[in-house]
Amino acid sequence: MSVIKKPAMKGVQRGLSPTPFHDFLAPMNLEQSWMDWAGFLSPRHFESIESEYFAIRNQATVFDVSPMRKYRIAGPDALTVMNRLVTRNVAKMRDNRVAYSIWCDEDGNVIDDGTVFRFTATDFRLCCQEPQFSWLNDVAWGFDVEIVDESLDVAGLSLQGPTSYAVLKAAGFNGVETMKPFDIRHFDDGVTVSRTGFTGDLGYELWVPNDKAAALWQHLFAAGRIHGLKPVGYEAVEMTRIEAGLLLPGKDFQSSHHALRSTRGRTPFELGFGWMVDFGKGHFNGRRALLKAKETGPRYMVVGLDIDGNKPAYDALVYHRGKVEAGHVTSALWSPTCKRNLAFAMLKAPYGIGVTDDLFVEIYRDKEGKWEKGLARARIVNRRFFDYPRRAATPPALY
Amino acid sequence: MQYDTIVIGGGHNGLAAATLLAKAGQSVLVLEKGAQPGGAVGVTRFKDGGSVPRYAHSTIALGRQEISDLGLSRHGLTGREAPLSTLLLSDDGRHVYLDGPSVAYADGAAHPDAAGFTALRDRLSRFADKLAPLVAAPPPQLEGGDWREIVGLAGLAFGIRRLGAVDSREFMRVLLSNVYDTVLDEMDDSPLAALLGVDAVLGGRQGPRAPGTVLTLLQRLRNGGNRIVPKGGMATVVDAFAEAASAAGVTIRCKTGVTAILTEDDRATGVETEEGERITCGRVLSSLDPMTTIRLTGIGQFDAEDVRRVRNIRTRGAAAKVNLSLSAMPSFTGVSDKQASGRILTAQGLGDLELTYNAVKYGEMPETPIMEIVLPGRRDAEMGATLSAIVQYVPYDLQGGWTDSAKKTLESKVLDRLEGFAPGLTASVQEAEVLTPVDIETETGAPGGHWHHGELIADQMLMLRPVPGMDRYEMPVSGMYLCGASTHPGGDVTGLPGCNAARQVLKGLKKRAAA
Numbered sequence: 001m002s003v004i005k006k007p008a009m010k011g012v013q014r015g016l017s018p019t020p021f022h023d024f025l026a027p028m029n030l031e032q033s034w035m036d037w038a039g040f041l042s043p044r045h046f047e048s049i050e051s052e053y054f055a056i057r058n059q060a061t062v063f064d065v066s067p068m069r070k071y072r073i074a075g076p077d078a079l080t081v082m083n084r085l086v087t088r089n090v091a092k093m094r095d096n097r098v099a100y101s102i103w104c105d106e107d108g109n110v111i112d113d114g115t116v117f118r119f120t121a122t123d124f125r126l127c128c129q130e131p132q133f134s135w136l137n138d139v140a141w142g143f144d145v146e147i148v149d150e151s152l153d154v155a156g157l158s159l160q161g162p163t164s165y166a167v168l169k170a171a172g173f174n175g176v177e178t179m180k181p182f183d184i185r186h187f188d189d190g191v192t193v194s195r196t197g198f199t200g201d202l203g204y205e206l207w208v209p210n211d212k213a214a215a216l217w218q219h220l221f222a223a224g225r226i227h228g229l230k231p232v233g234y235e236a237v238e239m240t241r242i243e244a245g246l247l248l249p250g251k252d253f254q255s256s257h258h259a260l261r262s263t264r265g266r267t268p269f270e271l272g273f274g275w276m277v278d279f280g281k282g283h284f285n286g287r288r289a290l291l292k293a294k295e296t297g298p299r300y301m302v303v304g305l306d307i308d309g310n311k312p313a314y315d316a317l318v319y320h321r322g323k324v325e326a327g328h329v330t331s332a333l334w335s336p337t338c339k340r341n342l343a344f345a346m347l348k349a350p351y352g353i354g355v356t357d358d359l360f361v362e363i364y365r366d367k368e369g370k371w372e373k374g375l376a377r378a379r380i381v382n383r384r385f386f387d388y389p390r391r392a393a394t395p396p397a398l399y
Numbered sequence: 400m401q402y403d404t405i406v407i408g409g410g411h412n413g414l415a416a417a418t419l420l421a422k423a424g425q426s427v428l429v430l431e432k433g434a435q436p437g438g439a440v441g442v443t444r445f446k447d448g449g450s451v452p453r454y455a456h457s458t459i460a461l462g463r464q465e466i467s468d469l470g471l472s473r474h475g476l477t478g479r480e481a482p483l484s485t486l487l488l489s490d491d492g493r494h495v496y497l498d499g500p501s502v503a504y505a506d507g508a509a510h511p512d513a514a515g516f517t518a519l520r521d522r523l524s525r526f527a528d529k530l531a532p533l534v535a536a537p538p539p540q541l542e543g544g545d546w547r548e549i550v551g552l553a554g555l556a557f558g559i560r561r562l563g564a565v566d567s568r569e570f571m572r573v574l575l576s577n578v579y580d581t582v583l584d585e586m587d588d589s590p591l592a593a594l595l596g597v598d599a600v601l602g603g604r605q606g607p608r609a610p611g612t613v614l615t616l617l618q619r620l621r622n623g624g625n626r627i628v629p630k631g632g633m634a635t636v637v638d639a640f641a642e643a644a645s646a647a648g649v650t651i652r653c654k655t656g657v658t659a660i661l662t663e664d665d666r667a668t669g670v671e672t673e674e675g676e677r678i679t680c681g682r683v684l685s686s687l688d689p690m691t692t693i694r695l696t697g698i699g700q701f702d703a704e705d706v707r708r709v710r711n712i713r714t715r716g717a718a719a720k721v722n723l724s725l726s727a728m729p730s731f732t733g734v735s736d737k738q739a740s741g742r743i744l745t746a747q748g749l750g751d752l753e754l755t756y757n758a759v760k761y762g763e764m765p766e767t768p769i770m771e772i773v774l775p776g777r778r779d780a781e782m783g784a785t786l787s788a789i790v791q792y793v794p795y796d797l798q799g800g801w802t803d804s805a806k807k808t809l810e811s812k813v814l815d816r817l818e819g820f821a822p823g824l825t826a827s828v829q830e831a832e833v834l835t836p837v838d839i840e841t842e843t844g845a846p847g848g849h850w851h852h853g854e855l856i857a858d859q860m861l862m863l864r865p866v867p868g869m870d871r872y873e874m875p876v877s878g879m880y881l882c883g884a885s886t887h888p889g890g891d892v893t894g895l896p897g898c899n900a901a902r903q904v905l906k907g908l909k910k911r912a913a914a
């Protein structure tokens with residue numbers, strides 16, 4: 001039923017693996033700053049985080065997303081299996097569309113989030129952070145589908161920023177102008193483009209078989225030079241992710257498959273993902289538990305915070321009226337674009353649900369070897385902090 | 400809605416559940432795919448008019464409570480019938496005979512281990528009676544149990560304390576231990592030692608050295624561990640369950656296999672039969688195993704974790720049945736007719752049992768099969784000269800598959816073994832019926848042809864039976880329940896899974912009515 005494609009490997013390989021774009025990334029990585037992303041060498045930053053951040057917001061950038069897990073779910077029962085897996089209704093998607101979704105365990109706790117690529121009703125791709133092969137096989141057991149782990153076969157580039165459309169046009173991706181957000185389009189040389197991304201801005205993701213990765217890179221950079229195309233690392237992408245209001249599993253919540261303590265799982269309702277749960281589509285994994293959870297109400301709530309001052313509230317505790325502990329900050333930054341001090345926080349009920357005012361965060365600062373703490377007032381706001389019309393404009397503007 | 404409840408499968412557990420629900424005022428329909436109810440309790444009739452129990456040939460530890468709750472005594476099964484005696488055949492001719500409390504050689508001579516054996520059996524029986532309340536109720540709930548159950552459990556713990564310091568420590572020591580060590584701590588290996596081993600592993604795919612085989616033994620030693628066959632044989636047992644059901648107002652429809660369980664909005668609403676008929680109801684009780692029940696409903700209605708747990712239930716059976724029609728009653732050397740009128744075992748010792756078990760691990764047939772034999776005609780002359788043998792360990796997954804010639808090989812192995820104890824038996828065979836685990840699966844639907852519809856051993860018992868989350872007979876789809884041998888406390892002709900399930904349904908209804 002399922003196929004694990006073994007990577008071609010000589011001898012025992014040690015350490016992190018290069019991605020198919022590594023030969024291009026390495027010479028550009030002036031800082032030689034690398035990190036481990038799912039066993040791959042992934043750039044943390046190339047020169048300075050600030051310049052990369054502003055490039056994402058003002059020109060065009062690529063981030064190598066090849067380490068993402070990619071699974072192909074194909075066969076007569078593919079639609080049934082995908083709908084059994086995720087909480088959204090995949091039957092409502094049109095072909096060649098992408099949907100951001102989550103999937104839950106039997107207790108209704110979120111296992112992971114990711115993007116569902118519907119090529120046809122019998123052919124899907126799931127893109128996510130955590131390995132899901134065995135879980136997919138559990139979900140698909142008894143159904144007529146083939147699950148292939150494509151993680152090591154398909155390379156990905158996330159092309160983000162206001163001039164990303166101009167780069168694609170210059171690179172000859174004809175027809176890209178009619179692509180709406182979450183559309184998929186197939187181009188020559190095995191390149192599949194989806195209008196998706198982590199930055200909350202205009203952007204695309206380009207997917208190619210590994211052996212076509214080098215050609216794609218060269219082609220894009222040749223066309224993108226005058227549009228300011230440059231590679232960016234994780235740190236800058238992370239800033240834009242928070243501005244865009246996107247949660248990161250492992251940081252903003254724990255995957256229920258990693259949580260050893262039974263109370264650490266979080267339901268979609270507690271993560272603000274209630275809109276992605278479609279009870280009307282028939283049974284899906286965790287549905288019964290989610291119906292119950294909906295009735296009992298959330299035990300926690302992830303909220304967006306707008307915080308006084310300009311000191312980022314990293315790892316801060318959140319207090320109600322400055323006294324009662326209400327939760328903690330999971331992600332934080334000073335947003336250079338919004339000019340606001342922003343954070344996501346996990347609050348314990350009733351905070352963030354019934355009780356939403358009089359919140360403070362305790363910010364810790366290391367002042368040259370001396371820790372100082374201060375309380376700053378925080379207001380709960382829509383966590384989609386950065387939301388510009390150019391993200392969704394079709395056709396996008398040719399900056 | 401045509402019925403309050405539909406029960407799938409007219410085995411004795413399906414019938415028992417139906418009876419209790421009907422007695423509580425529900426309209427109940429039992430749908431059975433076979434030509435008659437009974438499931439693995441049935442009769443094979445030979446051409447010459449003789450008959451033999453097709454599968455089960457005695458009831459084991461059948462409880463008074465179930466007999467009285469179901470009203471079985473009005474239909475010929477009182478439970479007060481004299482228990483079967485036991486004859487242990489020995490290769491050296493020194494057979495052992497047990498009747499009531501007496502343990503001696505078949506020739507009347509005293510057995511050196513009689514006292515040790517009796518003391519051990521009595522002690523284990525005392526333990527078994529302490530555990531008996533666990534069996535006649537849904538398994539204890541670890542979370543969210545109500546106070547009555549907690550009081551019940553406390554009572555159980557108190558009962559164990561009351562065994563006294565020495566006994567209660569011994570109880571805890573042996574509970575999850577293996578029957579091989581537990582018995583051989585007290586006596587030398589012999590056919591007598593093997594008796595407790597056979598009681599522990601009969602019907603399972605475990606050797607006597609497997610941990611947990613003391614627990615399975617204790618389950619069989621409840622109620623004195625009595626094997627009972629009423630007048631009229633196993634046909635009377637089936638009839639009693641079926642008649643009790645009918646008397647309670649249950650409708651039993653045979654030759655009506657269920658092909659689908661229908662649901663609406665996550666609730667069981669009816670079934671579809673082989674003929675395509677749809678029958679609606681308020682709830683469905685399935686006496687089939689959880690995987691079959693899930694498949695009938697649609698895998699997609701169940702969470703992946705549930706399906707994974709159910710997929711991993713060990714269900715490969717290891718007991719076959721060989722039924723013989725003979726031209727004359729077999730005569731076992733050195734054994735009186737009376738001594739051959741109960742159960743007859745061929746295991747030479749716990750070591751023999753364990754070695755015989757080895758082959759099944761590799762999908763091989765045993766060289767000298769272990770048998771529990773009953774000669775129905777010795778008690779009921781009208782059944783004629785027939786022989787009923789439960790044969791172990793016979794692999795479900797035989798290497799090369801169960802071809803006709805493989806079945807013939809099994810038959811001759813059985814006959815060779817019998818011939819040694821009863822010379823001339825082979826020549827007197829007129830008809831032989833070999834039912835392998837695969838045949839049993841095909842005929843009754845029991846997965847793997849398994850006696851218990853799923854291995855009965857510590858990690859698949861109590862709240863782990865059939866799997867956590869379904870251990871209270873309720874399936875995740877509302878209005879859907881399990882009520883067969885796959886559930887707590889497992890197989891054997893006890894009616895307990897069926898009765899427990901029905902009581903659980905009624906308890907739920909009462910709770911809902913009160914709310």
Ligand SMILES: Cc1cc2nc3c(=O)[nH]c(=O)nc-3n(C[C@H](O)[C@H](O)[C@H](O)COP(=O)(O)OP(=O)(O)OC[C@H]3O[C@@H](n4cnc5c(N)ncnc54)[C@H](O)[C@@H]3O)c2cc1C
Nearest residue numbers: 408410411412432438439455456457657844884890891892
């Ligand atoms: C060879 C053998 C020997 C045994 N000997 C003994 C013994 O001596 N003593 C003892 O106590 N126990 C014995 N057992 C065990 C005992 O017979 C079983 O544990 C018990 O019969 C289980 O009862 P049940 O009602 O749960 O299931 P079953 O008796 O298996 O009944 C299930 C019923 O469901 C029906 N069914 C299946 N699929 C469908 C469908 N789709 N639609 C409708 N109906 C369906 C079947 O036809 C069957 O009638 C023996 C078992 C075997 C296999």
